[in-house]
Amino acid sequence: MTKALSNIRVLDLSRVLAGPYCTMILGDLGTDVIKVEAPGGSDETRQWGPPYANGESAYFLCANRNKRAITLDLKSEEGRRILKELIVKSDVVIENFKHGTMKKWGLDEESLNELNPKIIHCSITGFGKNGPYKHLPGYDFIIQALGGLMSITGSEESGPLKVGVAISDILTGLYSAIGILAAINERNQSHEGQSIDISLLDSQVSALVNVASNYLISGRNPKRLGNEHPNIVPYQLFNTSDGEMVIAVGNDRQFTRLCNVLELPKVPAAPKFSTNPNRIQNRDQLIALLSERIKQKTTKEWCKILDDSGIPCGPINSIKEVFEDPQVKSRGMVIDLEHPKAGTIKVVGSPLKLSRTPVEVRRHPPLPGEHTEEVLNEIGYTLNDIKDLKHKNII
Template sequence: MSGALEGIKVLDLTRVLAGPNCTMILADLGAEVIKVEAPGGSDETRGWGPPFQNGVSAYYLCANRNKRSLTIDLKSEEGREIIRELAKEADVLIHNFKSGSMEKWFLDYDSLKKRNPRLVYCSITGFGESGPLSHLPGYDYIIQGMSGLMSITGNQESGPIKIGVAMVDILTGLYSAIAIEAALLEREKSGEGQKIDMSLMDSAVSSLANVASNYLISGNVPQRLGNDHPNIVPYSIFKTMDGEIIIAVGNDRQFSALCSLMGIPEIAEDEKYRTNKARVENRKVLTKILENQLQLKPSYDWMELFSKNNIPCGPIQNMDQVFNHPQVIARDMVVQVDHPEAGSVKLVGSPIKLSRTGTKVERHPPMPGEHTIEILQEAGYTSEEISLLIEENIIDAGSNKLEIKN
C-alpha cells in the first residue's frame, strides 16, 4: 500500500515543533522528507528533557518519525549550494528561520524558483513576512499571550493560563500541511509552485473561532470562564459524589432530557432555564442546582445513565487512562518503532485514517546526519566530493563516515 503523498520530495529546514509536526504529517502520508540540520544536530528538541530514552529526547521523538537526516553547515556557501542542488528536484521546501535569513543566504523563494519553478516553498515565522512585527522571532508561549488565547483560558481567580501543550505550534503545523497540500494540488493545473507565508500569530488568532466572532459582533471583550462555555449552558465540568464529570448539552431538547434523568424535570420548564439564551444569562444559579443533584450519585453512575440516553458526557482522564483506553488502542493511536539508540520507542499514532492510502510508520526519528551520505549519493555527488565535504566540515555523516561507496 503506497502513501497518498508518495513521490513528493520535501526539504525540511525546520526545528522544534510547528515545522517538524507539519513535515511529519506529510511523511506519515508517504512523502519523502529530508530533515536538514547543522552538523551534530541543531534541532533544539534533541536536548529538551527529561525524559530521555537511552539519551534520546522524548520531545524530539514526538515530531520527527518517517524522515531522513542530512546535516549541513548552512553558514558556508558550499553547504548552501547543496540545498540549492537538492531544491532543483524537490517538490516542497519548508523552513522556520527568522524573516530575512533565507534571503541573506539566497535560499529564498525568488532565488530557488529560478532553478525549480514547480517548487512549493513554505516559510513559518512568528508573525509572518509582512507587518510591523515581521522581524521578530516567534515562540508558542508568547504567541498564546499575544493572540488572546491566554486571556480566555483559566478563570478569574487563576489569571491567564497557557494551554497545556504548545497548541499554537501544533495548529500552525496543521495549517501549513493543508497549505502545502493545496499548493501541490493547484500545481497539477498550473504547473507552477508558489510561496506560502505561515505565521504562529495568524494561526493562533484564527483558532479563536466563536470567541473572536463574539467579540467582533458584540464589541464586548471576552472574559475567562474557566471550564464554562461562553455561548452554551450547561457545558462544563460538574462535581459529583466522588469526583467530576463533563456535561456538554448543546440544545434545549437535550437539556430537558438531562433534567428528567436527574429527577428535576421542572427545571427544564422554568422560563429562567427553558432556552439556551436564558440558561446563559442564569448560568451561576443553574450550575448550583445541577451540582446539588449530581452530588447525590458517583460519577460512573451518572455517566452510565447519561450515555444510555444520548446525553453528551465524559470523564477527565490522565495520560495513563488515555493510553490504556480501549478506544485509543483500537484506533492504533500508539505505535512502536525501533530506534538504533533509544531501542523500541512508543509514539502517538496518526489520527489520519484513509481507506486505501493509509499512514505508515516506516522510519525511526533519525539521528543527526544518519542519511547524509546516501542522500548526497542519490543527488549525484561522487565519493570524492562527499569525502572533501566531510573533511572541510561542510557536512556531517554521523556514524556513517566510513561507509562511502563508489
C-alpha cells in the same frame, strides 16, 4: 502499497515543533521528507529533556518520524550549493528561519523560483513577512499571550493560563500542511510553484473561532469562564462524589433528558431555563441546581447513566488513563517503533485514517545526519566526494 503523497519530496529546514509537526504529517502520508540540520544535529528539541530514551529526547521523538536526516553547514557556500542541488530535485521547501535569513543566503522566493520554478516554499515565522512585528522571534508561549488565547483560558480566580501543550505551534503546523497540499494541487494545473507565508500569530488568531466572532459581532470583550462555555449552558465541569466530569448539553432536547435523569423534571419547563439563551442569562442559578444532584454519585456512575441517556459526558482522564482507554487503543493511537539507539519506543499514532492509502510509520525519528551519505549519493555525489565534505565539516 503506494501512499497518498509518495510522489512528493519535502526538504525540511525547520526545527522545534511547528515545522517538524507539519513535515511529520506529510511524511506519514508518504512524502519523502529530508530533514536538514547543521553538522552534529541542530534541532534544539534533541536536547529538550528529560525524559530521554537512551539519550534520545521524548520531545524530538514526538514530531520527527518518517523522515530521513542529513547534515549541511548552511553558513558555508559549499553547504548552500548542495542545498540548492537538493532544492532542484524537491517539491517543497519548508523553513522557520528568522526573517531575512533565506534572503541573506541567496534563497529568497525569487532565487528559489529560479532554481526550481515548481518549488513550493513554506515559510513559518512568529509574525509573518510584513507588519511591525515581522522581525520579532515567535515562541508559542508569547503567541498564546499576544493572540488572546490566554485571556480566555482559566478563570477570573486563576488569572490567564496557557494551554498545556504548545497549541500555537501545533495549529501552525496543521495550517502549513493544509497550505502545502493546496499549493501542490494548484501546481497540478498551473505547473508553477508558489510561496506560503504562515505565522504563529495568524494561526492562533484564526483559531479563536467562535470567541473571536462573539467579540466582532457584539463588541464585548470576553471574560475567562474557566470550564464553562460562553454560548451554551450547561456545558462545563461538574464535581461528582469522587472527582470531576464534564457534561456538554448542546440543545434543549438534551437538556430535558439531563433534567429527567437528575430527577428535576420541572426545570426544563421553567421560563428562565427553557431555552439556551435563557439558561445563559440564569447560568449561576441553574448550575447550582444541577451541581447539587451531580455530587450524589460517582463519576463512573454518572458516565454510565448519561451515556445510556444520550447525554454527552466524560471523565477528566489523566494522560495515563488516555493511553489505557479502550477507544484510544482500538484506533491505533499508540504505536511501537524500533529505534537504532532508543530501542523499542512508543509514539502517538496518526489520526488520519485513509481507506486505500493508509498512514504507515516507515521510519524512526532519525539520528543527526543518519541519511546524509544516502541522500548525497542519490544526487550524484561519490564516496570520495562525501569523505571530502566530511573532512571540511560541510556535512
